[in-house]
Amino acid sequence: MPDIFLSYNREDQAKARLFADAFSAEGFHVWWDTTLRAGEAYDEVTERALREAGAVVVLWSKKSVASRWVRAEATVAHRQKTLVPAMIEACERPIMFELTQTAELGHWTGDRADPAWRSFLGDVRQHLASGSHGGQSNSSGATREAPSIQEVYLAAKSNQSLNRRTLIGSGAAGIGLIGTGLIWWLNRQDQSRGAMRSTGSADNRVAVLPFLNLSGDPKQDYFADGLSAEVRAELARNSALQVAAQTSSSAFKDRAQTAKEMAEKLGVAYLLDGNARKADSLVRVNAELIDGKTGFSLWTQTFERPIDNVFAVQSEIAASVTTALVDRVAQQASNKAPIAKANSTSPGGTQKVAAFEHKLKGRALFESALGGQTDLDALAEFEAALAVDPNYAAAHAWRSRTLSVLYGQSVSSNAAEKMRLEAIAAGRKAVAIAPDFADGYSALGFSLFNVGLDVKAANPVFEQSIKYGRGDGDVLTGFAVFCARTGRAGEATATIARATTLDPLNPTLFRSAGTIALLARRYDEALPLLERALNMNPKMSVAHSFRGTALLLLGREAEARKAFEAEPNRVFALPGLAILDQLSGQKAAAQANLDKLIREAGDSGLYQQAQVFAMWGEMDRAVLQLERAYQVKDAGLANLFTDPLFDKLKGKAAYQRLVKAMGFV
Numbered sequence: 001m002p003d004i005f006l007s008y009n010r011e012d013q014a015k016a017r018l019f020a021d022a023f024s025a026e027g028f029h030v031w032w033d034t035t036l037r038a039g040e041a042y043d044e045v046t047e048r049a050l051r052e053a054g055a056v057v058v059l060w061s062k063k064s065v066a067s068r069w070v071r072a073e074a075t076v077a078h079r080q081k082t083l084v085p086a087m088i089e090a091c092e093r094p095i096m097f098e099l100t101q102t103a104e105l106g107h108w109t110g111d112r113a114d115p116a117w118r119s120f121l122g123d124v125r126q127h128l129a130s131g132s133h134g135g136q137s138n139s140s141g142a143t144r145e146a147p148s149i150q151e152v153y154l155a156a157k158s159n160q161s162l163n164r165r166t167l168i169g170s171g172a173a174g175i176g177l178i179g180t181g182l183i184w185w186l187n188r189q190d191q192s193r194g195a196m197r198s199t200g201s202a203d204n205r206v207a208v209l210p211f212l213n214l215s216g217d218p219k220q221d222y223f224a225d226g227l228s229a230e231v232r233a234e235l236a237r238n239s240a241l242q243v244a245a246q247t248s249s250s251a252f253k254d255r256a257q258t259a260k261e262m263a264e265k266l267g268v269a270y271l272l273d274g275n276a277r278k279a280d281s282l283v284r285v286n287a288e289l290i291d292g293k294t295g296f297s298l299w300t301q302t303f304e305r306p307i308d309n310v311f312a313v314q315s316e317i318a319a320s321v322t323t324a325l326v327d328r329v330a331q332q333a334s335n336k337a338p339i340a341k342a343n344s345t346s347p348g349g350t351q352k353v354a355a356f357e358h359k360l361k362g363r364a365l366f367e368s369a370l371g372g373q374t375d376l377d378a379l380a381e382f383e384a385a386l387a388v389d390p391n392y393a394a395a396h397a398w399r400s401r402t403l404s405v406l407y408g409q410s411v412s413s414n415a416a417e418k419m420r421l422e423a424i425a426a427g428r429k430a431v432a433i434a435p436d437f438a439d440g441y442s443a444l445g446f447s448l449f450n451v452g453l454d455v456k457a458a459n460p461v462f463e464q465s466i467k468y469g470r471g472d473g474d475v476l477t478g479f480a481v482f483c484a485r486t487g488r489a490g491e492a493t494a495t496i497a498r499a500t501t502l503d504p505l506n507p508t509l510f511r512s513a514g515t516i517a518l519l520a521r522r523y524d525e526a527l528p529l530l531e532r533a534l535n536m537n538p539k540m541s542v543a544h545s546f547r548g549t550a551l552l553l554l555g556r557e558a559e560a561r562k563a564f565e566a567e568p569n570r571v572f573a574l575p576g577l578a579i580l581d582q583l584s585g586q587k588a589a590a591q592a593n594l595d596k597l598i599r600e601a602g603d604s605g606l607y608q609q610a611q612v613f614a615m616w617g618e619m620d621r622a623v624l625q626l627e628r629a630y631q632v633k634d635a636g637l638a639n640l641f642t643d644p645l646f647d648k649l650k651g652k653a654a655y656q657r658l659v660k661a662m663g664f665v
Contacts, residue, residue, distance in 0.1 A: 002031035003128060005053035005082075007073040009064040015088050016059055018110040023057075025112065026121065054128045056082045060102065061089040068387055075380045084127050086120060095379070095403065095419055205268040207244035208232040210253045211285070212275040224276040226360030227285065231272070233439075236471035243471055244268055244502050251505050263292025265505060270298070283307050307353055347468075348393035348430065348437035350385075358385035359395045366402055378402050393434035397443035400426035404447045407635070420633060423447040431464075438469025442478045450635050455486055455663030466495070473502035477512075484516055485638055486664060492516070507536035511543045514550075519642045523550040545572035552576065553644060557583060571601050575608045579615040590616075603628075607636030611645045622646075623654040630658060637662065 004023050008016040016032060023030045031049040050056065056077035064070040071094055077083035078097070085093075086103040093102070103120040111117065208231055213224040236243040244266050252262045259271055274287040282304060289299040350356055362381030365374050379402045385395040403423035407416055427444030434440055442465040449458035462482045469475030476499035483492035496512075503509060514529035530547040533540055548563030557580055564576035574597040581590035594612055597605050606629035613622035629637055640646065641664040649655045659665055 001029075001052040001054070002049055003028040003054050004030045004124065005050050005056045005073075005077075006030055006032035006059070007050075007056060007064075007070050007077075008032070008059040009061060009067045009070055011063045012059060012061050012088065015061075018108070019057065019059065019086075022110065022112055022117070022121075023124075028124075050076055051080070053082060055084050055124050057124065058083060058085045059088045060085055060091060060093055060097075061087075062091045065091050065093060072384070072387075075384070078380065079377060082127070084120075084124050092418070094383070095406075095415070095422060203269045205242045205244065205266075206235065206270040206272060207263070207266045207268045208235065208272045209255075209262070209274070211273075212255075214275045214277040220278055222360050222364040223278050223357070225364065227276050228274065229363070231274075231287075233472065235272075236469075236473075241471060242498075242502060244473075259290045259295040260292060263290075266292075268292055278307065281307050348397065348434040348440055350389045350392040350394070352389045352392075355385040355389035355392050355395065358382070358388065359392065359398065362395075362398055362402075366398065366405075375402055375406055379406065391433050393430045393437050393440050396426045396430035396433065397437070397440045400424070400430065400443040400447050404451050407451050416632075420451045423451055431461075436468050438465050438467075438472055438475045441465035442469065442475045445482060446478060449482060449485075450638050451633060453630070453633055453635075453637055453662050457663075458482065459486075459663075470498070471502075473499050476502070481512075484519065485642060487641060489520070507533050507540060509533075510536065511540060511546065514543070515546055518546055518550050518644065521553075521644055523554045526550040539568075541567070541569050542572055544568070545576055548576045549645070552580065571597070571605055571608060574600075575612050578612045582616050603632050603634070606632065607634050607639075611643070614646050614649045617648070619649055619652060622649055623652060626658055627654070630661070640664070 211224040211228040271290040277284045284304045362378045365378035382399040407419040430440030445461040466479045480496040510533035514526040517526035544567035551560035567573035578593035610622045610625035
């Protein structure tokens, strides 16, 4: 097992030799490709050394950042926590490595007394001494293996705690969606689920349950889950069907209830169940269509294909199920709806299995919503997918989303700006490759609006997303969010009413319903919806602060304080407490909470600082912070147009200029 694996570009070999010689002189066992012996399999030996090394020293240069080998080696090291990078030439590192502390050794010529070299050597020694390779140590000294894809994915089912992605576009009001239309619909769901399904329009609703993994390897869960998600997307393309969204469908992953009970809770007439087994070069998928009223099987089929035909399998399943369902739906209608044809490649798809698998792994990591390192790992998977297939539009779309989320993290201003621009560029690439790919437009619209803060540019993009994605709950929700934040309440209500029929068990929907009531100044209506969201998921973030804001604006200050104190994210809790303290005459406490917000959030909390000043009546300071927020592209500004905490500021000319600059009016 080598102490150090040296990763570099061949054209930098002379500089790499300086590092290898210097490490060897310190007594370290160094592996680099000059140690390969004749007859050895390059890729096998290299990968084994990479994974066994205690530290991976990556030498970044203009040549190495463009090398797929170096980037791949750096990615593996990053995941297994063995990465110790150094810059040997001024260059722009790949985005995911901008967040990693990197030694500056471009000037180094091999002098082992050089202070910069001694400092870097100390970092390597410390890394090797920490024994972090292969796992993470707990307080007892035992080693805990890094979480598997399955563990990360399942964590999302039980934990929706706030991470930086929640901050993207949240501000005070968060993801506002709809008005009284949804509130009426939610009540109807509780009172008359059966009556809804008795109508002909309800008989076209189908839920795709997460396929079970029968491979015997829990780490393959991502493949079965991803395959069901792809089939769900295929079905959603047919305008004759309404397909339950992934969030609601995933609530029944453990199959703890009967088919009839699951269909009842999902509000669907049919369930598509299945399982998948991937072994060696084959994939075997069993699919079953179940009548939700009776629980009886209507159709079953087994598909077994070489792994490189997995795309044909998902299209065949979708086409077979669509045919069966559309025939049944047609009996209820005067005109038969068109049946979607099976395509070898769906919009935005790929024909390369390796790219497909990287995208599935990345999506599982991203949707775990754990933030931080998990988002970086997701980004690495999407970039790996694009290295295999540069024209994989879906991977570009997911990369765009991930970069938009990472943009909201605490990084250097240069790195943040680079992420912002690349998020938009990745979204544009997705729609350029696949002009009829709804999710590509949705990702691009998200980046233009939330990190670009350009309402006018985002508007036609979101319009295209809804044109191609009327059967996709996520696309519908993205469009509804945009409409609500830009003052198009009627469109938001109509769109989300359809989306909610596809995702009735998603607790974030109730939070969104409460938020829109808050944005519409219907504070009494907001409270029960937010409370219901918290009952469904007590760990849900931001909902407490939304509830606190509604109570604050109703004058119920004691209850509001308890709500803000219960909010797990301090970026949202501290502004509310600072406002309440000022209202109660506790000016020192109010200033202390504001100081904590400034200290802990920095420029990421400029929007929240402006909220505090506005509610304190210090309008000039509020405007100043909003202008600073606009300069740094603070994502909270996406909420500016409908935020009730800025009602007293709306008459100010500076506020109107900012609203106009962003394209709200």
